Amino acid sequence: MSDIFKERHAKLGSMVLRLFPKVMQMILKYYVTPNGLQKRFSKNDFRLVFTENEVVLMEKLPKIDDFTIEISYKILRFEFNMLDEPKCKWGNVPHDTEVEIADDVQRLINATHSIIKINTEEVTAQYSEKLLEEIKCMVTRIDSYLEQDDLRNLYTSLCRSETDSSSILQDLTFVKAIEESLPDTESDKRERYSRLSIPIIDIFPKILRDVIRKCEPVAKFLHQRCVPVLTTFYPEQQRIIEELQYSNTYDSLDVSSIYHILRRLKLIPQPTKDWGTLPDKVDINLGDDVERIRCYRNNLAHRSDTKIKKNEFNEYFNEFRSIGHRMDLYFSQPTNYEQEIVDCRTCGMDTAMQAKYENAMMEIENIKLRFEKRPIKFYWGDDFDTWLTNLRSLLKEEKIEGRQQVRVQIIFQNEEEVERNIVVLNSLTEEINEGLSGIEFIVATKGSLVLNVFILVEMLETDEKLLTTLAVFLEKILARITTVTSETIDIVVLPVEGLLVILN
Incomplete structure (x- = not known):
């Protein structure tokens, strides 16, 4: 193997070993004081589970000069939730136009993984130059964010300095891939349930009220259309329908009432697989999405627990977002349902908000x-x-x-x-x-x-x-x-x- 490949790989390796940990340490210090970390650690006030090596690092607080990329990342993201979600979402590749601090943290993680996994003989001049330029832009932006120039200076110094290729490549073999997710905790699972509850409680009822309003803009006229079939509704639904003639608004209608009205009066085309059955992914007419809303609401409300695993959470949110997107296209007036649903995924959520939506879901059924x-x-x-x-x-x-x-x-x-x-x-x-x-x-x-x-x-x-x-x-x-x-x-x-x- 040519020495030039080793030199290129070693130069990139020095960024992983010397620059990237410093980047994460400085971001950590910007958000959280080392003394504050030490105080919390001394009180065992962390929900994170640290490895043995990480415990050794935490015991050195308030000194953080030896903090690894991963421990800084874990504390920032999973303990304090200081980093907003990158626009590309964690674990993906940011677009060139995405330049917030979290986007650059994701670039740093991606670069680390690329450098530690690539075979030395694959480190071409083009690969090396492109990655070094990306790192330069990344640290320049982070310096600007932190109002300093320390990282750019360190980057320049590493680029100019002689490298002991064999030593650096040997040290690089001990660097492990950064875990971008943690094992699920009971708290994580319950928070996911609460986040899924926001569209169920707040957004889907608004969507269905817009649907029924488009079918019949005047609430008292809808009441008149319901009278011949009123006995087919539950007593509570009958009461709500009777009130329409006086209130002349749909604000009191919930998902279940609207679903039954749309279905009984045949105000919209029936779902592709008929009412009462979850549509297939290819079924995307209005009736299908109304049926989906009912099915997803019931599936979540009928659970005997409030714990949602990550994969299940992602599947639900992808479905919710698709419903919001199609509904935005359906209504003639401008709506923003897709973005409202996207925002539910990463919005700030304290314990009071979590309890509010969890309890609201439990009260449905x-x-x-x-x-x-x-x-x-x-x-x-x-x-x-x-x-x-x-x-x-x-x-x-x-x-x-x-x-x-x-x-x-x-x-x-x-x-x-x-x-x-x-x-x-x-x-x-x-x-x-x-x-x-x-x-x-x-x-x-x-x-x-x-x-x-x-x-x-x-x-x-x-x-x-x-x-x-x-x-x-x-x-x-x-x-x-x-x-x-x-x-x-x-x-x-x-x-x-x-x-x-x-x-x-």
């Missing part, structure tokens, strides 16, 4: 533990209670006879081997249904383990009958699938939209 037969815990909310009450009243008043069925959904919370268990259950439906009394099921395949269960109406006459039937059924299911290795299994029971009573 009021999900509670209703019954336990180890290892199964059964949860359901107000919707299911209302549904049961209405069904039992109907059975009593109409004196329905014969073997009729109703459909409910049973959702396994925190199920990890979804795809495998869906395949297993789909292959065993006939076998499982054969020995059951008063119940049969099919399996849904939308992202989580969902059982669509058809139950004979006589099994719903009392809570005791219902719970005993479900327990026997689920014991048979659990004997055939691999579930989460935990002491308990959380099951959420839901009524299925639009399927109250079905003839067998």
Whole structure:
């Protein structure tokens, strides 16, 4: 190998070993005083979990001259949340026009990874010159931000100085890739739930009010259109609809009420896969997005916990943003729903705000533990209670006879081997249904383990009958699938939209 390749790689390596740690130390000192860090560390007031090597560095506080790139980055981003999200989002490559401090921190991390991973024989003159120019621009901007010129001077000094190529390349082998994310904490998961709650509580209701306002601008006229079908709504929804004739505004309508009005009055085209079913990604008409809003709202409101993993969080937000984008295109007046949703992802959130949205979500459905037969815990909310009450009243008043069925959904919370268990259950439906009394099921395949269960109406006459039937059924299911290795299994029971009573 030519010495020139070693020299180029070593020159870049000196930036990683000597310049980049100094950059991160200075940014850290700009936001947080070393004495303040020392005080918090002495009180064990950090939520971060430090490695053994990092503990040694923290014990040297207020001296931070030996702080690595990673420990400075971890403290700034994960402990104090001082760095705003880069426009490209963490872990990506910033555009040349993106020049905020967080964008340059991301460039520094990307450069570090590139320099420590590249093979020496691949360090061409073009690669080296381009990267050095990027580093020069980066430290110049950061100096300007910090109102100094120390980093540019250090960069110039390193470029001009002689390098011991072998020594630097050897030291470079000990530099590890920077972890750009931390293991999930319970607090992280709950914060994600609260962030997802903001569009559900604040933005989606506004979107649907705009939809129904476009269909019928005058609220009292909408009330008149609802009168012929008013008895098909729940009593609380009937009350809200009756008030429209006096208030002449849609501000009192929630997601559930608007959804039922749009559907009952056929004010918009029905979703591609019909009402009550989550649309596929390719289904993007107005009805599809109204159905998505209902499904996502219910999925989050029906959870038995408030913990959202990172991948699930990203999937939800990508879907939410797409809905906002299409709705911005749908309305003739200017709206900004997509940006409002994007802002929810990174907006400041203190504990009071987190609790506010978490509680608001929980109040939508009021999900509670209703019954336990180890290892199964059964949860359901107000919707299911209302549904049961209405069904039992109907059975009593109409004196329905014969073997009729109703459909409910049973959702396994925190199920990890979804795809495998869906395949297993789909292959065993006939076998499982054969020995059951008063119940049969099919399996849904939308992202989580969902059982669509058809139950004979006589099994719903009392809570005791219902719970005993479900327990026997689920014991048979659990004997055939691999579930989460935990002491308990959380099951959420839901009524299925639009399927109250079905003839067998």
